[in-house]
Amino acid sequence: MRTTLAPTATPKPTATPVPTSTPTPTPTAAYFYPTAPPDTAADGWGLYYASSKSDVFHRPGCRYVSQIKSSNLITFSSRHEALDAGYRPCKVCKP
Numbered sequence: 376m377r378t379t380l381a382p383t384a385t386p387k388p389t390a391t392p393v394p395t396s397t398p399t400p401t402p403t404a405a406y407f408y409p410t411a412p413p414d415t416a417a418d419g420w421g422l423y424y425a426s427s428k429s430d431v432f433h434r435p436g437c438r439y440v441s442q443i444k445s446s447n448l449i450t451f452s453s454r455h456e457a458l459d460a461g462y463r464p465c466k467v468c469k470p
Contacts, residue, residue, distance in 0.1 A: 423451040423470055425462050432457040437468035 425432040426443045432451060433440050451457040454470055464470045 423454060423457050425449045425451065425457060430462055431465050432462040432470060433465045434468040434470045437465055437470075439465065439467065 422435055423432045424435065424437075424440045424443065425448075427447045427449055431439075432454075451460070451462075454464075457470075458464075
């Protein structure tokens with residue numbers, strides 16, 4: 376005894392909506408720099424980080440700050456203090 380199945384209808388693919396405008400990019404942590412009130416330092420930031428093994432200083436939000444070992448971490452209260460100590464500004468975060 377042979378049974379035959381009735382043919383089933385295949386679903387038609389739905390059209391993907393085309394965006395009318397480009398989406399706004401969301402900010403990521405790499406581009407976020409915490410700001411201090413302008414009265415905390417002459418340049419408006421108030422805290423900079425450097426490594427004792429390097430000659431570069433960074434803003435707090437720079438991606439290279441997380442790579443500094445805590446035993447080598449140095450903090451400066453102003454940009455001028457870091458420059459006077461012989462450190463140069465980072466070319467990524469540009470403090």
